[in-house]
Amino acid sequence: MTSAPASASARTVLSSGLTAPKPIFDWFFALAGLSVLAVVVRAIYFTPIEALQGAAQKIYYIHVPSALGAYIAVGITALMSIVYLWLHDERADRLAEASAEVALVFITVVLTTGPIWAHKIWGAWWVWWDMRLTFTLFLWFIVAAYLVLRDGIEDAAMRGRYGAVLAILGALLIPFIHLSVYLFSARLHPMPVVLKPDKPSLPPEMLTTFLLAFVAFTLLCFALIRARYRIAVQRDLVTAFEGDGGSR
Amino acid sequence: MMGAAWLVARKDLAIEFRTRTAFFSALVFAVLALCIFYFAWDESIIAPAQRAPGVLWVVLAFSALLGLQRSFSIEEHDRGIDALLVSPISREAIYLGKAIGNLLFLCAIQLITIPALALFYNLPIGRPLMVVTAIVLLAMIGIVAVGTLFSAMAVNTRLAELLLPMLSLPFFVPILMNAAQATTRVLADRPLAESWPWLKILIAFDLVFVVACTLAFPFTLEE
Amino acid sequence: MIDTTAEMIAGYVVAGLLFGGYVLSLWLRAHRVSKRLDAILSAASSRRASAAPPARRSR
Numbered sequence: 001m002t003s004a005p006a007s008a009s010a011r012t013v014l015s016s017g018l019t020a021p022k023p024i025f026d027w028f029f030a031l032a033g034l035s036v037l038a039v040v041v042r043a044i045y046f047t048p049i050e051a052l053q054g055a056a057q058k059i060y061y062i063h064v065p066s067a068l069g070a071y072i073a074v075g076i077t078a079l080m081s082i083v084y085l086w087l088h089d090e091r092a093d094r095l096a097e098a099s100a101e102v103a104l105v106f107i108t109v110v111l112t113t114g115p116i117w118a119h120k121i122w123g124a125w126w127v128w129w130d131m132r133l134t135f136t137l138f139l140w141f142i143v144a145a146y147l148v149l150r151d152g153i154e155d156a157a158m159r160g161r162y163g164a165v166l167a168i169l170g171a172l173l174i175p176f177i178h179l180s181v182y183l184f185s186a187r188l189h190p191m192p193v194v195l196k197p198d199k200p201s202l203p204p205e206m207l208t209t210f211l212l213a214f215v216a217f218t219l220l221c222f223a224l225i226r227a228r229y230r231i232a233v234q235r236d237l238v239t240a241f242e243g244d245g246g247s248r
Numbered sequence: 249m250m251g252a253a254w255l256v257a258r259k260d261l262a263i264e265f266r267t268r269t270a271f272f273s274a275l276v277f278a279v280l281a282l283c284i285f286y287f288a289w290d291e292s293i294i295a296p297a298q299r300a301p302g303v304l305w306v307v308l309a310f311s312a313l314l315g316l317q318r319s320f321s322i323e324e325h326d327r328g329i330d331a332l333l334v335s336p337i338s339r340e341a342i343y344l345g346k347a348i349g350n351l352l353f354l355c356a357i358q359l360i361t362i363p364a365l366a367l368f369y370n371l372p373i374g375r376p377l378m379v380v381t382a383i384v385l386l387a388m389i390g391i392v393a394v395g396t397l398f399s400a401m402a403v404n405t406r407l408a409e410l411l412l413p414m415l416s417l418p419f420f421v422p423i424l425m426n427a428a429q430a431t432t433r434v435l436a437d438r439p440l441a442e443s444w445p446w447l448k449i450l451i452a453f454d455l456v457f458v459v460a461c462t463l464a465f466p467f468t469l470e471e
Numbered sequence: 472m473i474d475t476t477a478e479m480i481a482g483y484v485v486a487g488l489l490f491g492g493y494v495l496s497l498w499l500r501a502h503r504v505s506k507r508l509d510a511i512l513s514a515a516s517s518r519r520a521s522a523a524p525p526a527r528r529s530r
Contacts, residue, residue: 059479
């Protein structure tokens with residue numbers, strides 16, 4: 001998959017002042033995609049089935065690495081928001097925007113694959129006092145609000161500032177949600193466990209699959225953010241030209 | 249700075265006092281919601297007194313949203329916010345003034361909602377109800393701190409009023425969770441020490457977000 | 472051992488649909504934005520290539 005290449009004439013114009021737009025889907029994207037596919041094949045066909053939970057345990061090979069990808073992306077958004085308020089560099093704002101969108105996708109994967117697993121293993125779709133699940137849900141709400149807020153603002157500088165303010169406040173909110181859910185669950189709800197998902201020691205094949213999955217999903221996270229970032233660059237270029245050319 | 253903030257708050261309250269429409273609509277909404285929630289459960293399964301804390305906090309959160317929406321939309325009409333910005337009042341003071349105005353506005357509503365709750369849900373009037381009022385005040389500080397900032401942001405977006413709940417509610421969650429837990433224990437006449445862990449988080453939230461939102465507010469204005 | 476193959480398949484399909492859908496949306500957006508950029512740039516370069524004396528930009 002390659003993006004429609006800019007025509008030769010466009011390239012000459014660009015070379016006179018701007019750098020040519022970078023391809024949105026490139027070798028890095030392909031590498032990330034292939035490694036995720038390879039990990040999925042390995043997880044399904046070449047990794048032993050867990051004795052107690054059966055095949056459903058294999059959801060873990062995408063569920064947990066997706067959570068890692070989500071936290072990486074959310075972390076980049078928060079960090080870049082601080083950088084943007086500090087330096088007013090629009091590249092930081094674009095990176096924050098791109099990561100937030102990718103974070104939403106990863107969190108959605110976590111929130112949908114989790115219940116599918118829990119339904120059979122815990123005997124309940126949703127367990128509110130599982131801190132990680134509830135916490136991830138609220139992360140989803142904050143990221144969704146961030147994206148909707150950005151979407152509602154035309155002016156680029158204002159969009160950047162508002163987004164950054166919300167992202168930083170969201171980062172401050174996270175410990176409070178964590179603490180609240182912890183206190184809420186500390187009343188010792190019994191976990192509705194049908195089977196106890198207790199893994200004393202992972203067999204080496206499973207551990208290897210896990211580690212490979214972490215690497216592959218981290219690559220996927222960066223590849224998606226990079227592609228989304230490059231789309232944002234081209235979009236801003238179009239906006240700049242249209243605003244400048246006055247054709248509309 | 250507090251003097252200037254008080255001027256802004258007084259201006260907002262004077263506007264509100266002249267029209268009184270926002271106050272009455274928010275108040276009627278709150279009392280109406282109390283009644284609707286009464287019929288949402290089977291009386292014979294959960295006693296009214298037991299669901300009172302939950303009802304109180306849901307109603308409180310949504311009536312607060314209703315009140316907060318008004319905070320910056322009144323500035324939009326004649327671009328009143330521009331007049332505020334050219335005045336020699338610091339931006340932090342504008343925020344604090346707005347927040348104080350909102351806090352008084354919402355507390356006035358709660359001062360009627362809490363007795364109405366006691367009335368409709370047959371709660372004993374006495375010390376627990378006073379403690380609940382104190383918890384409400386504590387929670388309102390956090391709600392207003394966050395809500396005032398988001399109200400200022402929401403009016404400048406295309407979505408305006410639609411956006412405020414989406415921005416604010418995730419931030420209300422820790423407040424509501426902790427306040428509701430504490431309220432349940434207080435109304436069950438348990439010793440206050442049992443509610444203390446929840447109240448501590450509430451106080452910490454107030455401190456962190458009053459400071460953070462005051463510092464963040466200048467970024468939401470045109471530069 | 473309980474049979475949870477259906478759950479596993481459901482999990483992988485859901486994740487695949489979500490990631491796949493997102494990549495598709497990225498591809499669509501990339502396609503659209505580079506087409507618009509291309510159109511703008513070629514218009515600009517043809518204007519320049521027409522060798523007119525430094526024409527005033529149409530504002």
